[in-house]
Amino acid sequence: MSQTHILKFGGTSLQDASFINRAVQVVKEKSKEARTVIVVSAISGVTERLLALSNISPSKADKANKILKELRKGHTSLLTRLGGSTKENFEQLNALFDELRAVYFNEDLRTEKHKAWRDHILSIGERASAHLFASVLSARQLPSVPVETQHYVKTDNTFGEANIIPGLTRELLNEALQSLDKIAVITGFIGSTQQHEITTLGRSGSDYTAALIADALNADHMEIWTDVDGVLTADPKIVPEARNLEYLSFEDIAELSAHGAKVIHPKTINPVRKSDLTIRVRNSYKPEQSGTLIRREHQTNGEFRSITVTGPFIYFEVPDSLASEISRLLDQPELPDSGSDGFSISRTSRFEPAQFVMKNELYDTLEKPLQELARREDIELSVSRDLFRVNTFTNKLKESDRAVTQILQLLHRKGLRPRRIHRENNRRYFSLLFPEEQARRAANLINEYLISDSNRTDIFLAGVGAVGGKLLELIDEFESKEVSFNVVGICNSTHTLWNNRGLHKRDLEEQLAKGNETDWQEIIQKLTDGDWHHTIFVDATGSEEVARLYPDFLEAGIHVVTPSKLANTFEQSYYDRLREKASAKGVSFRYETNVGAGLPIISTINDLLESGDKILELSGVVSGTMTYLFNELEKGVSFSEAVSVAKQKGYAEPDPRDDLSGEDVARKFLTLARELGLQLEMEDLQVESLIPEPLKELDRESFLERLSEFDEYWKEHMDEAASKDETLRYTGKLKDGKITIGVESLPLNSPLGQLKGTGNMLRIFSSRYAETPMIIQGAGAGREVTAAGVLNDILKITKEQ
Numbered sequence: 001m002s003q004t005h006i007l008k009f010g011g012t013s014l015q016d017a018s019f020i021n022r023a024v025q026v027v028k029e030k031s032k033e034a035r036t037v038i039v040v041s042a043i044s045g046v047t048e049r050l051l052a053l054s055n056i057s058p059s060k061a062d063k064a065n066k067i068l069k070e071l072r073k074g075h076t077s078l079l080t081r082l083g084g085s086t087k088e089n090f091e092q093l094n095a096l097f098d099e100l101r102a103v104y105f106n107e108d109l110r111t112e113k114h115k116a117w118r119d120h121i122l123s124i125g126e127r128a129s130a131h132l133f134a135s136v137l138s139a140r141q142l143p144s145v146p147v148e149t150q151h152y153v154k155t156d157n158t159f160g161e162a163n164i165i166p167g168l169t170r171e172l173l174n175e176a177l178q179s180l181d182k183i184a185v186i187t188g189f190i191g192s193t194q195q196h197e198i199t200t201l202g203r204s205g206s207d208y209t210a211a212l213i214a215d216a217l218n219a220d221h222m223e224i225w226t227d228v229d230g231v232l233t234a235d236p237k238i239v240p241e242a243r244n245l246e247y248l249s250f251e252d253i254a255e256l257s258a259h260g261a262k263v264i265h266p267k268t269i270n271p272v273r274k275s276d277l278t279i280r281v282r283n284s285y286k287p288e289q290s291g292t293l294i295r296r297e298h299q300t301n302g303e304f305r306s307i308t309v310t311g312p313f314i315y316f317e318v319p320d321s322l323a324s325e326i327s328r329l330l331d332q333p334e335l336p337d338s339g340s341d342g343f344s345i346s347r348t349s350r351f352e353p354a355q356f357v358m359k360n361e362l363y364d365t366l367e368k369p370l371q372e373l374a375r376r377e378d379i380e381l382s383v384s385r386d387l388f389r390v391n392t393f394t395n396k397l398k399e400s401d402r403a404v405t406q407i408l409q410l411l412h413r414k415g416l417r418p419r420r421i422h423r424e425n426n427r428r429y430f431s432l433l434f435p436e437e438q439a440r441r442a443a444n445l446i447n448e449y450l451i452s453d454s455n456r457t458d459i460f461l462a463g464v465g466a467v468g469g470k471l472l473e474l475i476d477e478f479e480s481k482e483v484s485f486n487v488v489g490i491c492n493s494t495h496t497l498w499n500n501r502g503l504h505k506r507d508l509e510e511q512l513a514k515g516n517e518t519d520w521q522e523i524i525q526k527l528t529d530g531d532w533h534h535t536i537f538v539d540a541t542g543s544e545e546v547a548r549l550y551p552d553f554l555e556a557g558i559h560v561v562t563p564s565k566l567a568n569t570f571e572q573s574y575y576d577r578l579r580e581k582a583s584a585k586g587v588s589f590r591y592e593t594n595v596g597a598g599l600p601i602i603s604t605i606n607d608l609l610e611s612g613d614k615i616l617e618l619s620g621v622v623s624g625t626m627t628y629l630f631n632e633l634e635k636g637v638s639f640s641e642a643v644s645v646a647k648q649k650g651y652a653e654p655d656p657r658d659d660l661s662g663e664d665v666a667r668k669f670l671t672l673a674r675e676l677g678l679q680l681e682m683e684d685l686q687v688e689s690l691i692p693e694p695l696k697e698l699d700r701e702s703f704l705e706r707l708s709e710f711d712e713y714w715k716e717h718m719d720e721a722a723s724k725d726e727t728l729r730y731t732g733k734l735k736d737g738k739i740t741i742g743v744e745s746l747p748l749n750s751p752l753g754q755l756k757g758t759g760n761m762l763r764i765f766s767s768r769y770a771e772t773p774m775i776i777q778g779a780g781a782g783r784e785v786t787a788a789g790v791l792n793d794i795l796k797i798t799k800e801q
């Protein structure tokens with residue numbers, strides 16, 4: 001057995017009999033594979049009791065006696081419960097509590113060497129814990145011996161936060177432990193001065209002791225047993241969704257700790273920084289989990305991602321001329337130690353104000369001289385109080401600043417604007433300053449960004465009919481290394497279904513009908529409050545109610561993609577508002593499928609305009625349903641039958657009267673006109689409707705039932721065209737700011753007369769394409785091509801991020 005493993009049990013890992021039993025089990029397993037050395041903290045709550053004792057005045061002896069009695073009883077009864085109650089074990093424990101009583105009531109020590117007296121009192125916690133645990137291990141056939149480190153860990157006399165004398169400590173520990181043939185159960189946290197007065201090592205002192213021992217014994221592995229899952233992406237009290245990090249490097253830990261992470265103190269790493277020691281942080285509540293592995297060389301992996309929240313801070317600005325004097329004030333050695341992020345100053349130029357961020361308590365100490373300085377310069381010092389820093393760490397910042405931009409965009413979309421952004425060059429870290437509640441929200445959002453697959457896009461899909469249903473299928477089938485989709489919610493006009501982990505086509509068939517009733521206010525609320533970092537709302541309903549909600553989604557930082565032509569063809573002011581909202585919130589509104597379904601009509605026109613071309617005329621066929629109907633008439637199918645099949649095939653609008661009335665084509669031409677910058681309304685268009693006058697006032701069902709009454713009319717019409725070697729087409733034209741739409745009889749062998757199926761053809765005449773127009777032609781309706789076009793819009797948004 002050539003390996004040496006150090007197991008450090010924190011107070012929570014020894015909090016009661018069941019936890020101690022669990023720790024015994026860990027030791028039993030470990031000692032089968034390696035030489036095992038144990039380091040213990042005081043049992044949970046004991047250090048706090050000892051501190052309370054040290055603050056009780058001797059005149060209140062009753063109170064002190066109560067604590068002394070409880071501490072002794074707590075330890076001895078645990079010893080009995082755990083089967084370690086030999087006479088010798090009791091005597092050793094009782095001797096410690098006798099010592100505690102004697103030190104506590106030693107008036108000379110208390111008054112003359114108060115700090116040393118207090119450290120001596122505190123040391124009893126670890127010493128009692130080591131005796132207790134060693135006794136229990138021995139009773140369970142794991143021969144053990146308590147080792148009190150005040151004899152071996154040598155320090156200076158900074159009581160409360162003593163500094164190690166490294167060489168001497170290493171030598172003494174090595175001498176004491178190297179040839180021990182029993183399991184050493186060693187006290188963490190304590191040492192002693194050269195004059196043998198007990199000292200304590202400050203915050204995370206027991207982890208530090210464990211590292212000193214690992215160094216002295218050239219240990220291979222160290223386990224820190226504590227009450228959290230390992231090193232997490234954030235403090236779970238602030239970010240409940242914080243995740244455990246699987247592995248980190250020593251350098252990662254040092255960087256995290258310098259900016260507020262609490263699990264491992266950087267001084268723990270110091271003694272073993274150059275060694276090959278592996279450290280595992282594990283949770284005593286969940287011993288089956290593997291925790292976080294920390295070692296020297298994990299430097300370049302992607303695991304390093306975390307958030308810490310520090311504060312509270314004060315923020316103020318002063319003219320640059322005053323900054324040097326304030327910096328001198330901050331340099332005073334007698335100021336309270338406010339940690340590595342106690343204060344920071346940003347000075348961009350002599351002409352810009354200097355910005356100061358400092359811990360509240362530091363400002364409180366300096367407030368008077370600061371105000372005095374400001375008065376002298378006749379400046380009103382306006383301070384913002386109680387701000388918190390959200391520090392973000394990620395390996396992504398090694399390559400570029402893209403993560404900073406993405407995070408800022410994400411926060412901006414959620415209405416969070418930091419007071420100050422601090423980014424150090426060549427560091428994997430940046431910080432943002434917020435008021436407390438905003439800092440909490442920002443930390444949760446950034447955590448979601450860091451832990452989720454950063455390529456993931458969350459989608460809410462409204463409308464799961466012809467287009468929406470097919471889209472869900474395409475999303476299910478979609479595979480890419482760069483992008484992944486997560487459909488968090490779907491709805492139809494009656495039901496809504498949510499699942500953070502993703503919905504699929506099968507859920508539509510099996511689960512949607514069991515979902516909640518569709519409630520649009522609830523959907524908006526849920527999407528607005530959700531911590532999804534990159535959300536797209538897809539409207540495939542064709543509903544006016546839904547199209548009127550886009551400003552709410554854009555306002556909440558949610559992108560909108562839609563095949564519905566409604567929103568772009570409501571009043572002009574609504575069209576303008578959507579664009580203003582999207583731009584203000586840094587989100588996208590995409591609707592390529594509004595004209596020609598999957599054909600790239602809108603994007604082509606915008607590309608031409610962007611490159612300086614001038615559009616002179618747009619004309620042709622942009623209704624797939626109409627082409628289909630006239631093609632069917634050519635074959636001798638009745639008009640009413642063709643309409644019904646067009647609906648079944650998913651070409652026609654949710655209400656086919658929108659196709660037949662020309663409204664669908666009108667909306668398409670109006671959208672194109674507005675893309676060209678024309679300010680037109682629906683009433684400005686000249687549109688020929690195919691709805692027979694007597695059927696105009698009927699509801700949808702009665703209309704479809706009575707449509708066959710007009711089959712003969714359409715047959716005659718088509719026959720007449722055929723007699724001239726012509727056919728019917730429903731065409732539209734935008735020229736000189738005017739839109740005209742209607743039925744035309746065209747030569748069968750003309751390009752438009754040749755259209756088949758759901759064929760669309762749009763001719764673009766422009767300054768550059770004046771003689772020979774640019775033509776975009778292809779299927780212009782149908783669930784497949786439209787859903788694919790919607791997916792393309794979604795992909796464009798993911799690429800813009």
Ligand SMILES: NC(=O)C1=CN([C@@H]2O[C@H](COP(=O)(O)OP(=O)(O)OC[C@H]3O[C@@H](n4cnc5c(N)ncnc54)[C@H](O)[C@@H]3O)[C@@H](O)[C@H]2O)C=CC1
Pocket residue numbers: 462463464465466467468491492493494518539540541542543545546563564565593594597650651652653654780781782783786
């Ligand atoms: N079918 C096609 O070829 C093309 C369709 N479009 C557009 O796509 C949209 C959808 O068309 P289809 O899928 O064919 O329609 P559809 O009638 O097959 O499906 C509509 C879906 O929206 C749901 N819905 C309706 N009102 C709702 C409301 N207020 N709240 C929640 N859900 C609601 C319905 O329950 C249904 O699931 C329409 O705006 C249409 O103009 C655009 C281009 C081509």
Ligand SMILES: N[C@@H](CC=O)C(=O)O
Pocket residue numbers: 594596597622623624625626651652653659664780781782
């Ligand atoms: N009903 C429309 C669908 C596409 O926009 C059409 O037939 O063109």
